[in-house]
Amino acid sequence: NANALTRIEAANDTASAKFALHEIGIIKSVRECIVRVVGLPSCINGQIVEFKHGGRGMVFGFNEQDVQILVLTIKGALRVGDEVYSRAEFLHLPVGEAFLGRLVNSLCDPIDARGPITHSDFYPVFTEAPPVMDRVPVKETLEMGTLLIDAVIPVAKGQRQLLIGDRLTGKTTVAVDAILNQKGKDIICIYCCIGKTYSSLLKILHLFKEKDTMSYTIVIGSIASCSLGEQYLAPYVAAMLGEYFMRKGKDVLVVFDDLTKHAWVYREISLLLERSPGREAYPGDIFYIHSQLVERAGYLKPELGGGSMTFLPIAEILQGDVTGYVSSNLISMTDGQTYFSSAIFNKGVKPAIDFGLSVSRIGNKAQWPAMKALSDKSRLEYIQYQELLQMTQLRTSGLSKEAEDRMR
Numbered sequence: 001n002a003n004a005l006t007r008i009e010a011a012n013d014t015a016s017a018k019f020a021l022h023e024i025g026i027i028k029s030v031r032e033c034i035v036r037v038v039g040l041p042s043c044i045n046g047q048i049v050e051f052k053h054g055g056r057g058m059v060f061g062f063n064e065q066d067v068q069i070l071v072l073t074i075k076g077a078l079r080v081g082d083e084v085y086s087r088a089e090f091l092h093l094p095v096g097e098a099f100l101g102r103l104v105n106s107l108c109d110p111i112d113a114r115g116p117i118t119h120s121d122f123y124p125v126f127t128e129a130p131p132v133m134d135r136v137p138v139k140e141t142l143e144m145g146t147l148l149i150d151a152v153i154p155v156a157k158g159q160r161q162l163l164i165g166d167r168l169t170g171k172t173t174v175a176v177d178a179i180l181n182q183k184g185k186d187i188i189c190i191y192c193c194i195g196k197t198y199s200s201l202l203k204i205l206h207l208f209k210e211k212d213t214m215s216y217t218i219v220i221g222s223i224a225s226c227s228l229g230e231q232y233l234a235p236y237v238a239a240m241l242g243e244y245f246m247r248k249g250k251d252v253l254v255v256f257d258d259l260t261k262h263a264w265v266y267r268e269i270s271l272l273l274e275r276s277p278g279r280e281a282y283p284g285d286i287f288y289i290h291s292q293l294v295e296r297a298g299y300l301k302p303e304l305g306g307g308s309m310t311f312l313p314i315a316e317i318l319q320g321d322v323t324g325y326v327s328s329n330l331i332s333m334t335d336g337q338t339y340f341s342s343a344i345f346n347k348g349v350k351p352a353i354d355f356g357l358s359v360s361r362i363g364n365k366a367q368w369p370a371m372k373a374l375s376d377k378s379r380l381e382y383i384q385y386q387e388l389l390q391m392t393q394l395r396t397s398g399l400s401k402e403a404e405d406r407m408r
Contacts, residue, residue, distance in 0.1 A: 072229040094119030095244040101214040106230040129295035145181025151375040156366035157308040158299030165340025192238035195261030246307035258314035336360035
């Protein structure tokens with residue numbers, strides 16, 4: 001490539017000379033968070049690059065003419081003709097016990113004005129999920145702190161349970177209650193905020209501090225004012241921090257609030273990259289980026305530490321439409337969903353859970369035997385009661401004899 005440059009820097013050392021080899025590209029165009037660069041012939045997807053005036057980006061695609069880079073951080077204006085440096089390194093971020101009780105951004109930098117964080121290791125942000133042979137079947141229940149959920153649609157450690165429903169129906173409340181309920185149970189909690197307002201994040205932080213839960217909680221704040229690159233990275237960084245503790249034998253609970261906004265961010269990035277839009281203008285690989293994330297949850301076998309990582313992704317839908325592209329994708333790749341109905345919420349029932357559309361596919365296997373015996377038929381009886389209640393409100397005269405007997 002005639003536009004590619006390679007520079008070798010040497011530094012004298014007492015024992016030997018150390019060489020740093022990196023490629024140099026030239027910025028061709030800048031469009032919002034997307035930078036097109038000529039050069040960098042050896043680049044691959046996911047590789048980290050550095051800009052001339054500071055800041056980092058990640059290779060997000062390439063073709064025969066140029067390389068497409070997603071801007072993560074920036075310390076100066078990006079201009080056409082500036083140099084971009086690549087050292088053929090993937091994105092690795094710091095992890096460690098010191099992150100507990102801290103508020104960090106999507107690059108694991110502290111944003112709570114409490115000073116730097118001492119890290120123990122560096123982990124890759126994007127990694128493959130543990131294979132089936134490295135896992136064991138779920139065997140312990142995770143107490144959510146909401147009696148209806150623990151009794152009827154229980155969640156097991158290592159499960160992926162989707163919280164789905166219209167906005168302002170209590171999804172975040174249930175997820176936050178689950179974090180508050182882990183106090184004193186030796187479970188690490190990670191709350192990942194994606195695309196929410198700063199005031200919403202402050203309310204949750206205040207609640208965590210008031211209930212004294214920050215000692216076992218990490219908060220990743222990627223609010224709506226953050227760059228698209230930071231919002232895109234946020235859930236993967238949360239999974240990376242969770243994997244550190246999981247491989248240490250700990251049980252981890254991760255809340256993604258919410259993946260619908262994450263899908264919006266990825267759609268915006270893809271449209272800026274001029275990739276062909278598909279259903280609802282989402283790119284064709286939207287299923288892959290979320291499945292790559294949620295597959296990292298699970299329960300490891302004892303030889304690998306015996307830890308678990310439970311995911312509670314949140315998905316927002318519009319007017320009860322669970323057949324939307326992103327929501328139906330998430331339903332298909334999780335182990336169950338808890339559906340929050342705005343109609344039930346408006347009746348004053350909280351939590352506003354629709355048991356007809358809610359299911360936990362593997363949670364019953366880890367439920368306590370006593371609770372399972374008591375709640376075995378409660379879900380069906382409750383659904384039948386709701387149907388009879390609707391029929392009595394209609395006051396129809398064409399009811400069957402069986403329905404009339406039940407009503408009595």
